[in-house]
Amino acid sequence: MKFTNFIYIAFIFGTLLLINSCSETTSTNDVKNYFPNAVGNYWVYESFTLDTLGNRVESTRTIDSIAITGTTSIFLGRNSDIYTTYPLSGGEKECYYYTENGRFYTNIGNVMPPQLPFPIDYTDAWIVIADPDSASWSIFAQSLTDVDITLAGINGKLNGEFSIKGEKGKKQSMNTGEGQTISVMAQEYKILYSFSGKFTPSALPIPLDLNFTVTNHQWYGENIGLILNRVxxxxxKVSFYTYNIIGSESAMLRYHVSQ
Structure with missing residues (x-):
């Protein structure tokens, strides 16, 4: 079992080692592939945190990247692709994905929720994060019973249902790349993090409503891959207290894809 308190969304991209990062290479393959997974593919992004209105905080801008650096057959018992991030601050991190029948998979530990004020207990496993044949699907669900948490310095018990669901959004034409110079058809997928329940303060044993949904949007471009990721x-809000989930956005600047 793996136990986590506050885990940020996956797809937080590190910095590639500047190999070919000043050039922009497109695929010559005419097959429409939203999840190109050849070893050597890479993507460079600019990333921002978002204010409470959803606007970029320009002072938080970073240039981040991700590259497919190999494959493995030992992670969670199946063949998968290794996506390596290279953070600007140093240090590398590997994440794992694979495609099958047009669906895009990763492990649940890679999409555990951002900044939630309560712990989630889970066993790592493969999950679908993009499914072209389904309007929506379940990723994870957990009942929370009398969980001890602290909100705004007030201790209490949490009861309710936490769930993660996937949704297929719209396909649309989008401009991407540095200067928005690349026009591409993109398919949106969403990951929805929801909780519905009650918080009961220890000092005032009256259950208070606690309900929210946090949405992670991901747009994948034809023969490119992920072009925009937004939380x-x-x-x-729970009666006396407001807990803010910080938003984020990563937009593709340039890429190299050979399918």
């Missing part, structure tokens, strides 16, 4: 900011 909407959200305010969790």
């Amino acid at each position: 909407d900011p959200e305010s969790i």
Whole structure:
């Protein structure tokens, strides 16, 4: 079992080692592939945190990258692709993905929720994060019973249902790349983090409503891969207290893809 308190969304990209990062290479393959996974593919992004209105905080801008550096057959018992991030601050991190029948998979530990004010207990496993044949699907669900948490310095018990769901959004034409110079058809997928329940303060044993949904949008471009990743900011309100979920956005600047 793996136990986590506050885990940020996956797809927080590090910095590639500047190999070919000043050039922009497109695929010559005419097959429409939203999840190109050849070893050597890489993507360079600019990333920002978002304010409570969903606007970019320009002072938080970073240039981040991700590259497919190999494959493995030992992670969670199946063949998968290794996506290596290179943070600007140093240090590398490997994440694992694979495609099958047009679906895009990763492990649940890679998408565990951002900044939530309560712990989630889970066993790592493969999950679908993009499914072209489904309007929506379940990723994870957990009942929370009398969980001890602290909100705004007030101790209490949490009861309710936490869930993660996937949704297929719209396909649309989008401009991407540095200067928005690349026009591409993109398919949106969403990961929805929801909680519905009650918080009961220890000093005032009256259950208070606690309900919220945090949405992670991901747009994948034809024969490119992920071109825009956005976590909407959200305010969790429970009577006396507001807990702010910080938003983020990563937009592709340039890429190299050979499918």
